[in-house]
Amino acid sequence: LAPWIPVVGLEIHAQISSNSKLFSGSQVQFAAPPNSLVSFFDASLPGTLPVLNRRCVEAAVMTGLALNCSINKKSLFDRKHYFYADLPAGYQITQQRVPIAVNGRLSYSLCIDNKMSQMVTKTVRIKQIQLEQDSGKSLHDDTRSQTLVDLNRAGVGLMEVVMEPDMCCGEEAAAAVRELQLILQTLGSSQAVMAEGQLRVDANVSVHHPGEPYGVRTEVKNINSIRFLAKAVDYEIQRQIEELENGGIILNETRAFDSKLGCTVPMRDKEGKQDYRFMPEPNLPPLILYDAKSLPANMNHQQVINIDWIHERLPDLPSVKREKLVEQYGILPEHSFTLLSEDGLAEFFESVVKQTQMKPKKVIGWILNDLLSYLKEHSLTVKESPVSSFLLADLLNLLEKKEISSTAAKQVLAELWKGEGKTPLEIVKEQKLELLQDQKELEQICQAVIDGQENE
């Protein structure tokens, strides 16, 4: 049987972290009474016009720069038409012709063979990033055969990030999205929490034989977590291979991932090819961005977005942070990955290192093995840790000064988790865990044990 090459591309929608919406002044907030965060424009009432939110443009520029894109100094807005109850205008304002950023790349890392010790770096090309409106939310009430519509989300700013089909499996797709998520959170351009719908991923999957043209692709939607993304992609690859090997064909269709059954099913509402009748958005002039060279002299400061100014103020991206941690503390690359994957863990580690004489290479073991596993067991975030960096450093100092053994240290830590306010030294004294250094005292104890044995 000839081998199959799976091809996976991704379309990712990230909700922009902003106070107000992309084209209107209504608030952006996750949970609120239905239709309370809706302006006349969001409800598509006649006589309203879109007004572009500066913060949303800045978020898109930051993201484009972080993903090594070319920022288009002139980008355009278009209308994408389709009918759906949660799209009151009957069209979405997007950037189909000339988006704000193009031709970038994202590097991500994978563990080979599930061993953390062997990591490879891969790259996926970013085709483009475009600004567009989010739609409202539909709640399907099948019992009464109706749909309830909440427009709170309608008009919220989105960045659509299109990743070229450079990935080949669920693991790669998941790793790429995870890295993108970390980048967005570091930039602050999106909080990118999938569970709250701030990051939505659609996968495009196809398979072909080496040397042959790409196969027909399907689009997979309704993926609600990074874990499910990997499952959905791998399932779809397998399904297509099996279908083709059994002499079937692949339809160019949209399928939904069913997380309970772990499979993809055709989506009924997306029958037939859509004709979106793209047209330029007549109410919005082109979006012009500037850099240090092209900065106009006489324009109002507030009306000007300077790409170079934004570039200079980009924070350290995760990949840079990891390199710095490895270089500064001599820890392993895979350690740096784990440190950055938990919110606040890297800062906790650095704080402990500052307060203890123990070498960072030893501290990292306590952070990743003891602290992190405890937090995971009890579903706590680093911020919620009952053991502060101060307390842990205090404990590690006792160990470093050889006042207690490593085993005793673990015992003290177990006691510290209870969060009863005792210091490590107090616990050591309470449980008599001090290491005896006195030679004579040790000899006496050993002799007593031997004597005890002889008497039996």
Added chain:
Amino acid sequence: QKVSVDVLDHLEHLALVDFRDSEGVERLQKAIQFADQLQEVNTDGVEPMDSVLEDRCLYLREDDVTEGNCTKELLENAREKVEEYFVAPPGNIPLPKLEERETFLQGS
């Protein structure tokens, strides 16, 4: 050049327009002919203009919350509502297929 029945059907689906009778279809064809005159102009090397606003400045708004909180007003126009939600049919109601419709196009 006549507009084919397939194209007319496609347009009716996309825009939910009913061309109604032969006069309506005739008017559409005349409109297309009128617009086709644009093809007579030589536009080689000329950048298309897609908006008369192309030289205008796109105004950028500060990221402040200035609108919203008008649920009652918005729902005033709704024919049906359920606890401050708008009510819509369960899904898009597809336009019946050409064969099932009682429109002029059927007789074309």
